[in-house]
Amino acid sequence: MSGEKCFEVLEKIFIPKKKQNIEEIKGYTIKYGNIVENGEIVDEVLVSYFKAPKSYTTENMCEINSHGGNVIVKKILELCLKNGAELAEPGEFTKRAFLKGRIDLLQAESVIDVINAKSEREAKTGIKQLEGFLSKEILQIKKEIMDVMVNIEVAIDYPEYDVDDVTNKQIQEMLDAVEEKLLKLEKSFDNGKIIKEGIKTAIIGKPNAGKSSLLNKILKEERAIVTEFAGTTRDTIEEFVTINGIPLKLVDTAGIRNAKDEVEKIGIEKSREIANAADLVIAIFDSSRELDQEDMEILELAKNKKSILILNKIDLNSKINEDDVRLKEVGGHIIKISALNNIGIDKLYDEITNLFNLNEINLDNEIVITNIRHKNLISKAIQNVKKTKETIENKMPLDIVAIFIKDILEDLGNITGEIVTDDIIDEIFAKFCLGK
Ligand code: GDP
Secondary structure, eight states: OBSTTHHHHHHHHEEESSOOOTTTSOTTEEEEEEEEETTEEEEEEEEEEEOTTSSSSSSOEEEEEOOOOHHHHHHHHHHHHHTTOOOOOBTHHHHHHHHTTSSOHHHHHHHHHHHHOOSHHHHHHHHHHHTTHHHHHHHHHHHHHHHHHHHHHHHHHOTTSOOHHHHHHHHHHHHHHHHHHHHHHHHHHHHHHHHHHOEEEEEEOSTTSSHHHHHHHHHHHSOOEEEEEOOSSSOEEEEEEEETTEEEEETTHHHHHHOOSGGGSOOHHHHHHHHHHOSEEEEEEETTSOOOHHHHHHHHHHTTSOEEEEEEOTTSOOOSOTTOHHHHTTOOEEEEOBTTTTBSHHHHHHHHHHHHTGGGOOTTTOOOOOOHHHHHHHHHHHHHHHHHHHHHHTTOOHHHHHHHHHHHHHHHHHHHTTTOOHHHHHHHHTTSOBTO
């Protein structure tokens, strides 16, 4: 519970073993006792006390730790509500922390990212954002703009002092520096998107090439997170695996796994569909057979894509040469494996690591944008930097230049939430789970 009256509500339902006035209880203490209803013990609990302003929301807060289980937890929640508490909206705790100014919007949003993280790397990026790295960078950029803006305002307000020329040079230098920083942030979204959404990966190959064998090998070794989407004909299943720290989103694994009988095997059309939508295509071939027309169609799908070609079943007599010009043509990397005997799978992992160069992202030193809202605002700010530069080149008066510079500041302010509208705030916090 959070809020001015949370200790009053607590007092009605909690009897501590050692009674104490609330004024005497310090923040960050835990008390042991019972939750009671009409004199009857509901559960034996521990209650943590947090006193304003030193709490998550900056308000008075308490947390009741019960033995858990649905019935007891529900009962305690009901008791809180019956005695004056109100149910929190999704994200309300974090929203209060934001509205009271303890954290900015960027940090609040990173709480969602941390909760929803599907990989360690994603969680790490979220934590870094929660610590305020991105906020600091944005504030720094804003400060650079403000420093110049002050001079501009002076020049506008006191035109009798001829400061125009100096200011123009200053503005230009400032805009260049700001643009460079923003572009770097914008570019980091490529990696950020991968960290957050995973590399959309399609495994394609003709029937019996070994798709599901490979898939199962990958899924068995790496702990996969499965997300299901109800499709029109058959459910689409996407599975998340992390390989060498790189999150992969394997698409349509239902299609691969369920295709047990010949009739149901994924046809070339379906393969085309998945390959087109993928960031990475893994095309697999049965190396114990000559390449045939169907293989050629699969090869065609791997062209012009980031792709890895796999010659599978190397435990059998090989009929395909890895120097085959038809394979070379595709330009993808060729790897020989046996999915059945678990040979060469690590070479595949190394190749994925090389292809996506994720090792280059040093999470300790670099700020990575993972949120599309932030990316869009940064892109918008860059556009406004460009517009401002044009107004200067076109020798527009300083007050016009100032208007454009204010637009840049507004874009940046929207990211950290200083000037954000209620609608946007509601939209952001609606993404939270209840009570976070
Ligand atoms: P899919 O139709 O592409 O999903 O192919 P499967 O994974 O179902 O494999 C087809 C057949 O090839 C199965 O009988 C597998 O056991 C077999 N298979 C898969 N990989 C290998 C391999 O590396 N070596 C051998 N000898 N057989 C394999």
